[in-house]
Amino acid sequence: MSRSIDLAVIPGDGIGKEVVAQGLKVLEAVLPQDVKLETKHYDLGAGRWHRTGETLPDEELEALKAHDAILLGAIGDPSVPSGVLERGLLLKLRFAFDHYVNLRPSRLFPNTSSPLAGDPSIDFVVVREGTEGPYTGNGGSLRTGTPAEVATEVSLNTAYGVERVVRDAYERADARPRKKLTLVHKNNVLVYAGHMWKNIFDRVGREYPEVTTDYLHVDAATIFLVTQPERFDVIVTDNLFGDILTDLAAAVSGGIGIAASANINPDGTFPSMFEPVHGSAPDIAGQGKADPTATVLSVVLLLRHLGFDAEATAVEEAVAADLTERDGTPRTTDEIGDALAVRVAG
């Protein structure tokens, strides 16, 4: 286990800065004295783009590579044309650092508000593919802006890319008590990619005889997420379906204010990146209203990824205890961060 952490921090835009500050506060508080935490902040996002026109220059991409991990707040602002920062910064990082496992756990903590009636029990994790599918940026537009325009989006899927993420999902399912893995796709319509996913899913599954498997079309999966969320243990799915399902999953299990995510390069060739699922929420930025819990839970994933299991568990338990105790009382971003830091240090 490494006794030092060299962390790149990309606070980004809007509430990103505020929640990342709390995430770091809790991280510092939980680490044992002998672990050296070094952080380097990178000024990337809407502000930088407005000032310089840059999204992610090569030197910074190169510099980021050298860190053990990246903590990211949120990227995006309505003043920047849609797609510029997403493609030029966030997705560029995920693709350049081969973050093929996008891990998004959903757990209904005590006293969090779910829009679902009757307190369902929710505890599953989505393993979303992060480097392929409709996210590759392939496609184009012909006769743009004219009545004869044609626009395409190409979903690229490779056996190489699918097998590695499917295998990762089986490993995770096998390590959980319920050992259940659900593949979500739309193989009755997207027959080329869908059948490849399903065939690989079935083939790899033979190596994990203890894992129970299930397949759902993405439309049906959204139904079960709201009517029977307890049905799910581990879900594996493609990049776009994973995007959609994890926002829905966040909404039904405590809201986007507590949904964490990890962009993992399991091979360890590149630093993995940890970020809340939520966006930069410019409407509430700078007001101390943002809930830093999603970032703190992303720090849990970061700690676990770097081998600090006891510390990860301590932070996760602190969040659960904090949510139980605060019982919905409104608090500022800072107050929540402070309370969690005190708890894990204590």
Added chain:
Amino acid sequence: MSRSIDLAVIPGDGIGKEVVAQGLKVLEAVLPQDVKLETKHYDLGAGRWHRTGETLPDEELEALKAHDAILLGAIGDPSVPSGVLERGLLLKLRFAFDHYVNLRPSRLFPNTSSPLAGDPSIDFVVVREGTEGPYTGNGGSLRTGTPAEVATEVSLNTAYGVERVVRDAYERADARPRKKLTLVHKNNVLVYAGHMWKNIFDRVGREYPEVTTDYLHVDAATIFLVTQPERFDVIVTDNLFGDILTDLAAAVSGGIGIAASANINPDGTFPSMFEPVHGSAPDIAGQGKADPTATVLSVVLLLRHLGFDAEATAVEEAVAADLTERDGTPRTTDEIGDALAVRVAG
């Protein structure tokens, strides 16, 4: 207004046959004496495919063209490889008959069970594009079944196809009391298709100054569907996002047992097709357990499409009254159909 209806009926598979019988029963009961209803049944679906290997022969496609409208139950069975009947029959009909408006209303009727807490008020309609996007069947697979396989899915979008469905959605929004239209896409990632959709949406919107507009990424839209469904009035979206959102919408507003849909060719060049959103549910087929309400509400859309407005309203009110009265008491498929037929005839 036409005083006769020449209806093609495709009961299809599983519960399709059972629910279609009830839909026809209610249709017959509501039509005035002087309206002649002629029906012709087409044997298409899993059974036919197993017997003959055919999904939709050219002669039948040709014959179907001659009808005023099509009532379809449900297509599909686990014994048929995924994609065969979807691509070869259901989507073939939607594409061949240029059903570019896939209309799916969501309304929370009294006494229907929503998984959402706190009785939200839900009354919106999704206008889903039906002839383009990732549903065109474009794409392919190279080195299929090998570790070097590559599979693509190509989403095809044209200004021609987008503008006509967007215009239809503005018309519908303009005709509703709230006059609100939300475009759902993912234009921060699918930048080619997404920007074309957004530009056309904005441009056509200038012709509808009374309609309030909104844009949501598809992931965010799923959140609002469960946390603030009252936010929506009319939603317009692409084929795949529409598929996903309408299943979720059905789940939060009374369940898939009452979700209706219409595949409309607004130009009237081809017959429009009416079908419940649910599938063939082989697990409960033949047991009289299927709820025919979704089919009956699809008959409402059919009646309205053919200009029988008073009759459409009568059936819709009968469904609302029936749901209020039965208050969740379980009844068979037949019993529900009978009750509705009696009501509309009365």
